[in-house]
Amino acid sequence: MSSSEQEMRSGVQLVSALLLLLSLSGCSSMDVLVPSYINALNGTTVTIPCTFTSCYKIDRTKFAMNWTYQETLNSTEEKFMTYDKNKGMLPVPLNRFGERVVFSGNLEKNDLSITLQDVQLEDEGVYNCDVRNPPDRIQGHGVINFKVVTELPPPRDSTIAVAIGASVGGALALLILSMVVVKCLRRHRKQELISEEKMEEEGKLEPEAVAEEGTKLPQ
Numbered sequence: 001m002s003s004s005e006q007e008m009r010s011g012v013q014l015v016s017a018l019l020l021l022l023s024l025s026g027c028s029s030m031d032v033l034v035p036s037y038i039n040a041l042n043g044t045t046v047t048i049p050c051t052f053t054s055c056y057k058i059d060r061t062k063f064a065m066n067w068t069y070q071e072t073l074n075s076t077e078e079k080f081m082t083y084d085k086n087k088g089m090l091p092v093p094l095n096r097f098g099e100r101v102v103f104s105g106n107l108e109k110n111d112l113s114i115t116l117q118d119v120q121l122e123d124e125g126v127y128n129c130d131v132r133n134p135p136d137r138i139q140g141h142g143v144i145n146f147k148v149v150t151e152l153p154p155p156r157d158s159t160i161a162v163a164i165g166a167s168v169g170g171a172l173a174l175l176i177l178s179m180v181v182v183k184c185l186r187r188h189r190k191q192e193l194i195s196e197e198k199m200e201e202e203g204k205l206e207p208e209a210v211a212e213e214g215t216k217l218p219q
Contacts, residue, residue, distance in 0.1 A: 030054045034129055034142035036144040040119045042150050047104055050129035051140050054136050058107060064132040065112055069096060071125045078178040083113060083144075097123070 032052045041059035050067075067081035080095035081103065089112070100118055103110035112129060150161040187199040 017153075030131065030133060030136045030138045032131055032140035032142035033127055034144050036143075037145045037147065039147050040116075040123075041148055041152060042119055042121060042148050044119055045115060045117045046119055047113055047115045048127055048144060048146070049111075050131075050142050051111050051113070052140050052142075053170070054111065054133045054140075056133060056136050058110070058133060060107075062134040063107075065089070065095045066130045067112075067114060067129075068128040068130065069125055071126070073126055075126075077128060119148055119150050121150075163176050163218070 023052060030052060032050065034050050035058060038046065038048060063083060063085070064084040065173075066079050068077035068079050070077050079092050080097055080137075081089060081091050086088050088107070089105070091097070091099075091101055094099070097116065100116060102115050102117070103113075105113040112131065115207040122145050123146055127144040129140075131140040133140075156177060170206070
């Protein structure tokens with residue numbers, strides 16, 4: 001599994017966790033959660049995530065869902081995957097992706113993600129995730145801009161990012177250490193001043209006590 005697939009899968013797991021938290025805390029309406037942009041490497045396998053929140057559990061006899069594709073936002077939508085109440089999620093016959101697109105989500109977890117295999121340059125475009133979950137009155141709609149690249153970004157980008165992060169982290173650690181040292185020095189100096197003042201007070205009291213004893217006459 002490539003690093004991009006691992007990151008995408010981690011993102012789906014994170015969204016699923018957020019959905020669980022939302023379901024526990026309550027909700028007010030349907031909301032479809034998708035990434036705004038996805039960059040896919042030509043020839044690889046990519047998961048296109050789509051999850052949703054709803055105040056109601058899925059009723060498989062009323063639930064409806066479609067995945068559609070557009071070359072641009074102004075182009076006609078082409079449905080390539082849909083939900084069937086008897087068979088679940090199914091690719092539309094003779095769709096533009098053929099057998100390269102499969103359902104990889106989990107309806108029980110409100111996960112409607114799909115996986116596109118052997119990504120091609122002509123797969124670039126806009127992907128729409130449309131959801132209806134009666135009795136929720138709102139129809140959810142998610143839009144993903146899918147871009148296909150022929151090469152990965154130079155590895156030096158991540159190296160520079162790590163170096164910058166390490167530098168910032170080191171500077172922050174040095175700053176915190178400096179603040180701790182200064183605080184300790186101030187505390188130590190304060191204790192020295194208190195000790196000196198105490199010694200001075202004791203030094204003043206001792207001559208006064210001797211003088212007082214000298215003024216007393218023997219009985």
